[in-house]
Amino acid sequence: MSGPLLEVEGLSVDFPTRSRTVQAVRDISFSVGREKVGIVGESGSGKTMTGRAVLGLIRPPGIVTARKMTFDGIDLTALSERQYRRIRGNRIAMVMQDPKFSLNPVMTVGRQIDEAYRVSTRAAPGEARRRTLEMLEAVRIRDPERVYRTYPHEVSGGMGQRIMIAMMLIAEPDLLIADEPTSALDVTVQMQVLAIVDDLVSQRGMGLMFISHDLNLVASFCDRVVIMYAGQIVETCRASELHAATHPYTRGLLASLPRVDQPVERLSTLVRDESWKTEPGVDARIS
Amino acid sequence: MPASPETGAAGIALLIAHLDVRFGTGEGAVHAVRDTSFTVRRGESFGLVGESGSGKSTVLRAIAGLARGWTGRIAVDGKDLGPNRTKAFYETVQMVFQDPYGSLHPRHTVDRTLSEPAKIHGIKDIGPRVEALLRDVGLGPEFRFRYPHQLSGGQRQRVAIARALMLEPRILLLDEPTSALDVSVQAEILNLLQRLKREHGLTYILVSHDLAVIAHMCDRLAVMNAGRIVEEMDVEQLRRSEPQHNYTRQLLNASLGYDRETADTLLTFD
Numbered sequence: 001m002s003g004p005l006l007e008v009e010g011l012s013v014d015f016p017t018r019s020r021t022v023q024a025v026r027d028i029s030f031s032v033g034r035e036k037v038g039i040v041g042e043s044g045s046g047k048t049m050t051g052r053a054v055l056g057l058i059r060p061p062g063i064v065t066a067r068k069m070t071f072d073g074i075d076l077t078a079l080s081e082r083q084y085r086r087i088r089g090n091r092i093a094m095v096m097q098d099p100k101f102s103l104n105p106v107m108t109v110g111r112q113i114d115e116a117y118r119v120s121t122r123a124a125p126g127e128a129r130r131r132t133l134e135m136l137e138a139v140r141i142r143d144p145e146r147v148y149r150t151y152p153h154e155v156s157g158g159m160g161q162r163i164m165i166a167m168m169l170i171a172e173p174d175l176l177i178a179d180e181p182t183s184a185l186d187v188t189v190q191m192q193v194l195a196i197v198d199d200l201v202s203q204r205g206m207g208l209m210f211i212s213h214d215l216n217l218v219a220s221f222c223d224r225v226v227i228m229y230a231g232q233i234v235e236t237c238r239a240s241e242l243h244a245a246t247h248p249y250t251r252g253l254l255a256s257l258p259r260v261d262q263p264v265e266r267l268s269t270l271v272r273d274e275s276w277k278t279e280p281g282v283d284a285r286i287s
Numbered sequence: 288m289p290a291s292p293e294t295g296a297a298g299i300a301l302l303i304a305h306l307d308v309r310f311g312t313g314e315g316a317v318h319a320v321r322d323t324s325f326t327v328r329r330g331e332s333f334g335l336v337g338e339s340g341s342g343k344s345t346v347l348r349a350i351a352g353l354a355r356g357w358t359g360r361i362a363v364d365g366k367d368l369g370p371n372r373t374k375a376f377y378e379t380v381q382m383v384f385q386d387p388y389g390s391l392h393p394r395h396t397v398d399r400t401l402s403e404p405a406k407i408h409g410i411k412d413i414g415p416r417v418e419a420l421l422r423d424v425g426l427g428p429e430f431r432f433r434y435p436h437q438l439s440g441g442q443r444q445r446v447a448i449a450r451a452l453m454l455e456p457r458i459l460l461l462d463e464p465t466s467a468l469d470v471s472v473q474a475e476i477l478n479l480l481q482r483l484k485r486e487h488g489l490t491y492i493l494v495s496h497d498l499a500v501i502a503h504m505c506d507r508l509a510v511m512n513a514g515r516i517v518e519e520m521d522v523e524q525l526r527r528s529e530p531q532h533n534y535t536r537q538l539l540n541a542s543l544g545y546d547r548e549t550a551d552t553l554l555t556f557d
Contacts, residue, residue, distance in 0.1 A: 042469040043440075157339070186338035186496065187541035188553045195550035213469060220544030256474035258503035260526060260542065266478055267503065270471035 004031035005175055005207040006054065007285065010067035013049045013058055013231075024049040024062075026231040030284035032175065034205040036198070038218035038239060041228035042253075047211045050228070051177045054209070055094055056084040072174060090120040093168035097180040099160030103152040110148030113167045120171040135166040139196050158189035165193065169200060175207040176200075183214065194221055215242065215253055224286075227253075232281035249276055299365065300458055300490040301327040301350070306359035308345050319345040320357070321514040329457075332484065332491040334501035334508035334522075336538070342514040343494045347460045350492070351382045363458065374408060381451035385463035387443035391435040397421070397446050398431045404453045420449040423486075425479060441472035445479065452487065461493045465500065477504060498542045502526060510535045 013025040025046040030037070041047045053064050054071075056079065069076040071092060079087070096102045104112055113132040117123060123131070129148075136144035139162040152160060161181065168176065178197065182190040198221070200206050212218050218225055219242040227235045227250050235247040245251055252270035308320040320342040327333040335343040348354040350361055352372035361368045363379055384390040391400055398417055405413045421430060424445040435443055444464060451459055464480070465473040477500065484491060495501050501508050502522055509519045510532065518532040530536050533554075540549050 042471065188338065188537060191541050191545060191550045191553055194545050195547060198545075198547060215470070216544050220546065253470060256471045258474075258477070258499040260499050260502045260539070261528075263503070263526060266481070267474035269474050269478065 004033040004286070005072055006032040006209075007068065007070050008054070008066060009069070009285070010065075011050065011053060011069060012065045013046070013053050014063045014065075016061055016063070023231050025053065026281065028228075028231075028233045028281060028284075030226055030233065030236075031286055032207045032209050033286070034201070034207050035224065036201055036208045036210055036222040036239075038222035038225045039209060039211045039228060040213065040215055040218050040225060042213060044230075045228040046231040047228050048179055051094065051179050051209060051211050055088055055092060055177060056081075057094075089116065089168075089173075090171050091173055092175045092177065093171065093173040094177040094179065095161075095164050095168050095181045098184055099152070099157065099164045102164055103160065105152055107151075108148065109150050109152060109155070109163050113163070113170055116167045117170045131170060132166075135170045136163070138169075139163070139166045140192060141166075158185050158193070161185055161189075162193060162196070165196065172204065173206065175209065177209045177211070179211045180213070181210075182217075183212070190217075215257065219243070224284075226284045230277045232277075233284050234276060234279075234282060236282055236284035248273065298328050299326050300329045300331070300363070301333075301492065302360065302362040302365075303346070303350070304360040304362075306346065306349060306357060306361065308342070308349050308354050308357045310354075310356070319354075319514055320349065323359075323511075323514075323516050325509050325516065325519060327458075327490060327492055329490055330488060331507065332493060332505040334505035335492065335494045335511060336496065336498055336501045336508055337511035338496060338538075340513075341511040343511045344462050346511075347382065347462050347492065347494055351380065351460055352376070353382075377404075377456075378408065378454045379456055380458045380460065381454065381456040382460040382462065383444075383447050383451050383464050386467050387440055387447055388435075388467070390447050391443055393435055396432050396434055397426075397438075400446060401450050401453055404450065408454055410454075416453065420452055423452070423483070424449045425475075439472075440468050441475060444468065444476055448476075448479065448483070452483070455487075457488070458490045458492070461491055463495055464493075466495065466497065473500075480504070498525070498539060510538065 009029045011025055011028050012023065015022040015024060028050065039047045039050060052058055056076065058064050066077055110132055113135060114128045117128045117131055133144045133148060136147055141147050141159065141162060155163065182193050185193065197208065201208050210218065210222055219239050222239040225237055225239045225242055226233050227247065229249050235245055235250050237245060245254065255268040256270055258267060304324045306320055306323045310317045310319060323346060335346060337343045345354055349357040401417045401420065402413050405416065417431065418428060421428065426442060426445055438446065465476050468476060483489060493501065493504055502525055505522055507521045508525065509516045512534050518530060518535050520530065528539060530539060537553060541553065
């Protein structure tokens with residue numbers, strides 16, 4: 001394949017209110033290939049809105065504009081809602097933060113995954129059931145037959161998140177947008193869930209947009225990092241070089257983290273500079 | 288500050304011995320805390336770390352009188368606590384909760400939130416105390432008559448901390464006080480808690496799932512898993528990466544960041 005899987009140029013998301021327009025995302029450009037790209041920022045930085053805009057999930061009165069937004073050669077800006085539905089879940093999937101609110105509470109786990117598979121592939125019920133059990137096993141669920149019959153409230157948070165991931169991955173999407181997929185999980189479960197996603201990226205060549213507020217996690221998990229502040233991309237680098245970041249915002253965030261191995265008397269706090277909002281953003285595309 | 292660990296019972300702010308907490312009865316009963324014992328010296332910061340469901344928050348709630356049906360001993364300043372908490376208890380021990388969005392009454396102004404405990408305890412001259420505490424937690428007087436929805440998450444947590452300090456307690460129970468906040472705001476709140484501890488001579492019991500936060504704030508810590516303390520150590524041992532128990536080691540490894548090989552070594556401890 002030539003060129004990146006997802007290419008975004010000049011994406012903006014605006015929410016007009018009575019008194020002014022809130023610019024959630026301001027003219028950002030980035031690309032995602034068959035790699036793990038971390039989008040990092042604090043609450044309100046626009047990272048979640050960026051993910052939702054790519055999936056066509058910004059509802060009115062929100063306004064999405066982009067000079068260019070292509071996925072595998074498809075112009076996303078020109079799609080009708082109907083055409084978008086054919087891509088969503090099928091070729092681009094999204095894992096949200098909280099499984100409690102993303103799973104249907106009155107439908108068994110197995111049937112939900114089944115349905116996701118049948119909608120995207122039109123497979124026969126027997127085939128869908130077989131694939132569902134395989135997928136549950138792939139996300140390290142020990143007794144897939146039992147979990148297939150359970151309802152979402154009967155499973156733990158960690159298992160719920162793995163079920164979500166199984167449901168999103170069963171259609172074998174080319175691009176997975178994961179919005180804080182593991183922040184509600186314990187560190188050990190988080191590591192196991194990330195390992196599953198990691199293997200899928202390396203084995204299947206899937207692209208991953210990993211939205212997170214956790215700098216340490218992104219630095220150790222992703223290939224590339226995009227740092228967002230006030231709706232803009234202020235810096236981008238290889239994940240392994242995040243510790244050498246140069247933008248004062250990135251440096252400030254890194255310095256404010258307590259560390260087990262490096263004790264400090266007082267944590268350094270972030271002093272925000274107004275100029276960060278007005279200086280031009282950074283282009284995070286690679287060709 | 289009367290921090291004299293060698294003076295025996297006199298230096299002990301809090302003693303927990305053989306604490307058991309159960310919820311419910313019959314088949315659905317949950318044994319949340321099992322035979323847990325530790326002591327916290329005056330002026331010390333003691334950390335309780337563990338994953339969700341380990342029982343760490345339940346220990347705090349049992350101390351605060353929010354979890355009923357516990358057995359064992361809880362003693363504050365050498366005095367054993369019964370099932371009910373007195374006014375005098377709340378003048379010694381106060382709690383700060385995890386979610387600053389849920390712990391403040393949405394229809395009460397900051398002034399009313401801070402005044403309430405003082406009114407209950409019959410304190411006079413509430414106004415000046417509210418003003419002084421707001422200054423103490425780094426909020427200006429302009430915040431006094433605001434509502435929670437007009438405040439950021441960090442500002443709300445400052446209000447919750449000010450409320451806890453209204454009765455001038457000596458012991459603060461901190462239940463994940465920064466885990467709902469952005470890292471830059473977390474740094475500000477942790478710095479605030481450190482300063483208040485020095486200025487007011489406080490004793491902290493801090494519950495967190497984040498080993499780095501515990502290491503930054505505490506002198507000693509206990510690691511909990513499935514309702515039990517699996518290991519107690521000082522922070523220096525943790526920093527030198529010398530945990531004895533496998534579970535602690537695993538927690539430490541996992542908190543250092545993602546590593547594909549480490550992920551395969553993780554076990555479930557039940």
